[in-house]
Amino acid sequence: MKKEEEQxxxxxxxxxDDFKPMKLxxxxxxxxxxxxxxxxxxxxxxxxxxxxxxxxxxxxxxELTDKGFILEVPDKCxxxxxxxxxxxxxxxxxxDEYFTFLTKVxxxxxxxxxxxxxxxxxxxxxxxxxxxIHHSDLEKLPRFEKMFFKNxxxxxxxxxxxxxR
Amino acid sequence: xxxxxxxxxxxxxxxxxxxxxxxxxxxxTSRNALLKIMGTLGAPPNHVLRAETYQEAFDMIKNEKPxxxxxxxxxxxxCGLELLQTFREQFPxxxxxxxxxxxxxxxxxxxxxxxxxxxxxxxxxxxSQDTLTRNLLRAALAKVNPPDYLKAIERGKTFxxxxxxxxxxxxxxxxxxxxxxxxxxxxxxxxxxxMKTLLDEAESSFKKGLTFNKIHYKCMVxxxxxxxxxxxxxxxxxxxxxxxxxxxxxPKRLASVLRLAIMNKNYxxxxxxxxxxxxxxxxxxxxxxxxxxxxxxxxxxYLRSNYPNRGIELxxxxxxxAAGRAKFLKEIILGLCEFGLHKEARxxxxxxxxxxxxxxxxxxxxxxIDTFDHGPAEIYAIGNQLLRDGHADPILYRVILKNLHxxxxxxxxxxxxxxxxxxxxxxxxAFEKAKSGKMF
Numbered sequence: 001m002k003k004e005e006e007q008x009x010x011x012x013x014x015x016x017d018d019f020k021p022m023k024l025x026x027x028x029x030x031x032x033x034x035x036x037x038x039x040x041x042x043x044x045x046x047x048x049x050x051x052x053x054x055x056x057x058x059x060x061x062x063e064l065t066d067k068g069f070i071l072e073v074p075d076k077c078x079x080x081x082x083x084x085x086x087x088x089x090x091x092x093x094x095x096d097e098y099f100t101f102l103t104k105v106x107x108x109x110x111x112x113x114x115x116x117x118x119x120x121x122x123x124x125x126x127x128x129x130x131x132x133i134h135h136s137d138l139e140k141l142p143r144f145e146k147m148f149f150k151n152x153x154x155x156x157x158x159x160x161x162x163x164x165r
Numbered sequence: 166x167x168x169x170x171x172x173x174x175x176x177x178x179x180x181x182x183x184x185x186x187x188x189x190x191x192x193x194t195s196r197n198a199l200l201k202i203m204g205t206l207g208a209p210p211n212h213v214l215r216a217e218t219y220q221e222a223f224d225m226i227k228n229e230k231p232x233x234x235x236x237x238x239x240x241x242x243x244c245g246l247e248l249l250q251t252f253r254e255q256f257p258x259x260x261x262x263x264x265x266x267x268x269x270x271x272x273x274x275x276x277x278x279x280x281x282x283x284x285x286x287x288x289x290x291x292x293s294q295d296t297l298t299r300n301l302l303r304a305a306l307a308k309v310n311p312p313d314y315l316k317a318i319e320r321g322k323t324f325x326x327x328x329x330x331x332x333x334x335x336x337x338x339x340x341x342x343x344x345x346x347x348x349x350x351x352x353x354x355x356x357x358x359x360m361k362t363l364l365d366e367a368e369s370s371f372k373k374g375l376t377f378n379k380i381h382y383k384c385m386v387x388x389x390x391x392x393x394x395x396x397x398x399x400x401x402x403x404x405x406x407x408x409x410x411x412x413x414x415x416p417k418r419l420a421s422v423l424r425l426a427i428m429n430k431n432y433x434x435x436x437x438x439x440x441x442x443x444x445x446x447x448x449x450x451x452x453x454x455x456x457x458x459x460x461x462x463x464x465x466x467y468l469r470s471n472y473p474n475r476g477i478e479l480x481x482x483x484x485x486x487a488a489g490r491a492k493f494l495k496e497i498i499l500g501l502c503e504f505g506l507h508k509e510a511r512x513x514x515x516x517x518x519x520x521x522x523x524x525x526x527x528x529x530x531x532x533x534i535d536t537f538d539h540g541p542a543e544i545y546a547i548g549n550q551l552l553r554d555g556h557a558d559p560i561l562y563r564v565i566l567k568n569l570h571x572x573x574x575x576x577x578x579x580x581x582x583x584x585x586x587x588x589x590x591x592x593x594x595a596f597e598k599a600k601s602g603k604m605f
Contacts, residue, residue: 019273162276
């Protein structure tokens with residue numbers, strides 16, 4: 001290793017290798033209505049091998065809450081009160097980045113105001129729900145959150161370093 | 166002392182109470198979640214604007230002039246960062262205006278780009294209310310209540326924006342006295358000197374900044390750009406190579422880094438830059454062209470240096486990155502054929518799209534590869550047929566001319582040469598070479 005590279009390695013305060021850009025693959029299995037959704041494909045009955053399709057990942061994770069998460073899901077795949085199994089995995093299939101949660105759909109997708117209602121009706125076919133994790137799976141939540149918060153922490157540190165002072 | 170002086174949420178509430186907020190995000194979920202959070206932070210609902218597309222957001226920034234913008238990185242086909250320019254135009258004095266980038270694009274290069282563009286906060290999705298609140302508060306309070314050092318720098322930046330260079334220099338020099346490690350002040354002194362075309366002074370200032378903080382990104386960028394301006398390419402490359410080891414790549418700069426690496430014959434670095442390139446989500450055409458060209462040059466270098474496997478590997482990467490761009494596929498095939506690697510050349514030929522496969526260029530390259538499998542007479546016959554069928558192309562002529570030279574057919578050479586020059590006079594040198602038996 002060149003001397004200059006050795007010096008640089010001593011200077012590095014952020015280990016960029018700790019930052020893991022990840023693409024999430026989310027599938028859900030509605031235990032109440034017996035509908036499974038994987039990458040926007042509804043399957044009756046469920047057969048995971050058949051479910052693997054190329055395309056977009058329309059189930060999106062937006063926000064982590066105290067006892068669950070907010071997902072944007074395809075239209076009519078669940079309703080308030082349904083029990084749903086939600087599986088998260090990353091594209092690189094790392095076993096420590098694989099999570100399954102039994103959840104209850106806790107909130108219906110009610111428009112916030114007139115403007116939101118208009119957009120929801122005419123522009124957006126997606127549904128938004130808060131998924132509350134069943135108490136038996138709650139212990140997994142901190143490890144799940146850490147997967148994202150670690151990246152945010154490094155991103156903030158890197159962002160501040162790059163901006164300098 | 167009033168409670169608000171210490172409570173960040175209360176300070177933020179006071180800050181936001183009379184200001185407009187724009188939330189620009191294609192996702193309704195995200196817009197609604199942000200709207201709720203902004204409500205809890207004290208933003209009056211009628212002051213929070215929502216935009217779904219880039220154009221909608223652009224118009225709202227122009228017409229409504231929001232002080233706080235929370236923007237998704239991916240706004241349809243446009244990048245949310247592009248809105249920053251419009252935002253800054255509305256508020257040239259950046260103090261008290263906050264631009265937050267929110268993104269599910271969690272690539273390292275996106276962070277670099279955001280930091281270099283002076284975005285105030287960078288938040289990854291999925292976020293929690295805590296993360297969002299913490300970052301928004303920090304960004305807004307840093308604007309409202311900055312330390313004296315940053316206040317002086319902000320004043321200097323305002324002068325710099327108005328091209329009042331001497332006043333700007335005074336402010337930045339004053340700032341230098343207000344912090345024990347004032348690398349950012351040194352950077353802005355350097356920038357001001359650069360704008361006054363005092364290149365040597367600017368160089369000293371950037372280097373001075375780096376004595377306070379050896380890895381100060383902005384000072385490194387300033388020094389790199391200055392050295393480029395001074396045409397000191399080897400020195401500029403040293404700086405930028407160091408940056409690429411310490412920080413993620415900024416896609417906007419990677420193209421010129423590749424150019425410098427090739428100019429300075431630093432072929433060993435190209436593969437590392439290729440790795441950086443593969444980590445970039447938004448790849449502009451210029452960057453794709455540069456990476457392909459660099460990989461081809463580098464591949465040829467390794468083939469010439471007797472490292473065939475490495476050369477082939479780089480050509481393979483170039484062919485993937487080229488994604489059907491004919492000019493690069495052609496260069497790769499020519500490079501492989503030059504070294505007798507016709508199997509690899511044939512495999513590259515398959516990367517032409519079905520629409521491209523009837524073109525004269527494609528047929529000529531296929532002909533070139535086929536010559537490895539045919540005898541001289543057959544080669545000439547096939548080439549002649551292609552010409553009769555109207556597929557004239559410089560490569561086709563070169564192969565025929567080389568073939569006729571090998572068969573010692575001077576009469577036919579002259580006829581083909583005349584025909585070739587009438588169609589492609591600019592290729593005279595290449596035809597002359599082929600005529601004397603050198604294809605490459």
